[in-house]
Amino acid sequence: MNKLSFTITGNLADPWKRSVYPAELTIEDGRIKTIRPITDDTPVPEEFILPGFVDSHVHIESSMLVPSEFARLAVVHGTVGTVSDPHEIANVCGMSGVEFMIENGNRVPFKFNFGAPSCVPATVFETAGAALNSEDVEKLLAKEEIRYLSEMMNFPGVLFKDPEVMKKIAAAHKLGKPVDGHAPGLRGEEAKQYIEAGISTDHECFTADEALDKLQHGMKILIREGSAAKNFEALIELLDDHPKMILFCSDDKHPDSLVAGHINQLCARAVAR
Numbered sequence: 643m644n645k646l647s648f649t650i651t652g653n654l655a656d657p658w659k660r661s662v663y664p665a666e667l668t669i670e671d672g673r674i675k676t677i678r679p680i681t682d683d684t685p686v687p688e689e690f691i692l693p694g695f696v697d698s699h700v701h702i703e704s705s706m707l708v709p710s711e712f713a714r715l716a717v718v719h720g721t722v723g724t725v726s727d728p729h730e731i732a733n734v735c736g737m738s739g740v741e742f743m744i745e746n747g748n749r750v751p752f753k754f755n756f757g758a759p760s761c762v763p764a765t766v767f768e769t770a771g772a773a774l775n776s777e778d779v780e781k782l783l784a785k786e787e788i789r790y791l792s793e794m795m796n797f798p799g800v801l802f803k804d805p806e807v808m809k810k811i812a813a814a815h816k817l818g819k820p821v822d823g824h825a826p827g828l829r830g831e832e833a834k835q836y837i838e839a840g841i842s843t844d845h846e847c848f849t850a851d852e853a854l855d856k857l858q859h860g861m862k863i864l865i866r867e868g869s870a871a872k873n874f875e876a877l878i879e880l881l882d883d884h885p886k887m888i889l890f891c892s893d894d895k896h897p898d899s900l901v902a903g904h905i906n907q908l909c910a911r912a913v914a915r
């Protein structure tokens with residue numbers, strides 16, 4: 643068997659068809675070439691074949707590891723990619739920190755989807771090591787490796803239409819790159835305004851009511867369960883009614899808990915329910 647070309651059979655979990663069926667997969671040069679449902683009585687192993695997991699919002703820095711080492715631990719649990727905001731390193735060393743994360747992540751086949759940090763420093767009261775203004779953010783967004791504007795924490799700035807904040811959002815929209823949100827506790831008309839500014843995700847909901855408020859205006863809700871915040875129990879009931887609008891994320895994953903498991907744990911808990 644060639645390492646990159648082989649066939650495998652098992653029970654395929656197909657998220658698009660929302661079903662599980664026996665199938666044979668042909669892999670050529672490391673890529674899935676064909677998926678053939680097995681309809682005759684060919685024996686199929688009991689194992690399941692699952693697509694890879696993506697952590698939809700995680701700060702790699704919280705793992706206290708460089709991206710390539712984070713990947714080494716995460717891939718063991720079936721994680722093949724992340725959506726990652728490098729704002730922690732950016733708060734310490736600015737643009738060069740973000741560039742380091744991209745460069746180090748490129749050393750491994752794991753897919754880090756890095757964003758341009760929208761709020762460095764996080765507040766004006768902070769004495770950070772660096773600041774990223776709207777011009778810096780625009781420069782980062784222009785890079786192919788930067789996929790989105792990350793974690794718009796300054797939600798008052800969005801509601802009051804702060805010019806610097808609006809410039810950052812406009813720069814992302816101009817390039818067709820999405821804007822990731824962060825709006826803990828925002829409800830009703832304010833949530834609607836925040837979403838209408840063109841911000842498409844939120845990982846800060848801690849009650850189902852808050853999440854429903856945001857879902858009805860078209861925002862995708864990330865159920866966060868990491869080393870710090872834990873919102874799985876409060877939000878998981880939303881998954882049945884809004885399967886295409888709900889994602890799983892950890893936000894922060896300390897090394898000891900990354901060793902124990904990752905998005906696979908959340909999927910297992912969801913299935914168990």
Ligand SMILES: [Zn+2]
Nearest residue numbers: 699701793893
């Ligand atoms: Zn975050």
